[in-house]
Amino acid sequence: MIRLGVLIILLGCLLPLPLRAGELATYTTRYYTFVTDLPADKARIVADRMDLICDTYRQYFPGAVTTKPLAMYVFTRHADYSSFMKKTTGAPMQEWNPAVFFEKDNWMVTAACMEGLNGLTPLFSSLQHEGLHQFVQAAYGNSMPIWTNEGLAQIFEHTLIGRDRVIPGAAPIS
Numbered sequence: 458m459i460r461l462g463v464l465i466i467l468l469g470c471l472l473p474l475p476l477r478a479g480e481l482a483t484y485t486t487r488y489y490t491f492v493t494d495l496p497a498d499k500a501r502i503v504a505d506r507m508d509l510i511c512d513t514y515r516q517y518f519p520g521a522v523t524t525k526p527l528a529m530y531v532f533t534r535h536a537d538y539s540s541f542m543k544k545t546t547g548a549p550m551q552e553w554n555p556a557v558f559f560e561k562d563n564w565m566v567t568a569a570c571m572e573g574l575n576g577l578t579p580l581f582s583s584l585q586h587e588g589l590h591q592f593v594q595a596a597y598g599n600s601m602p603i604w605t606n607e608g609l610a611q612i613f614e615h616t617l618i619g620r621d622r623v624i625p626g627a628a629p630i631s
């Protein structure tokens with residue numbers, strides 16, 4: 458199911474990009490405006506990963522055109538993530554939800570918090586899940602049934618990346 462708060466549709470003032478110059482770096486990737494306080498080496502890993510995942514979204518939806526820009530925010534500290542969510546959405550932060558997708562002023566925004574996710578692997582799973590919602594919303598608006606949207610997000614949440622293959626829906630190795 459779509460967790461409460463995962464999909465927040467909001468209208469209002471302009472999206473602050475970046476939120477606080479000097480603390481957050483903004484990277485322009487092939488698909489995303491990526492704003493983060495992660496160290497540059499980790500930011501590059503996240504950016505490359507999500508560009509590869511977005512290539513795969515596009516393979517799953519041939520011909521899909523994302524008519525709205527895609528933004529991705531990743532914060533190290535929960536306090537900064539929480540502050541960003543409050544300032545950007547005006548909604549109370551849901552402390553239990555370390556990654557969200559929401560729409561704001563024509564921007565499709567995925568935001569996540571490292572402190573809530575404890576490592577790159579859970580971060581990738583969350584970004585891949587929310588990123589699917591983000592991509593679908595940017596390409597199709599609200600036309601996709603919720604159950605289809607959520608099912609696809611869960612498939613992409615569990616994605617294995619091999620040497621030359623990206624495999625969505627792969628069971629985690631344990």
Ligand SMILES: [Zn+2]
Nearest residue numbers: 459463607610
């Ligand atoms: Zn979802």
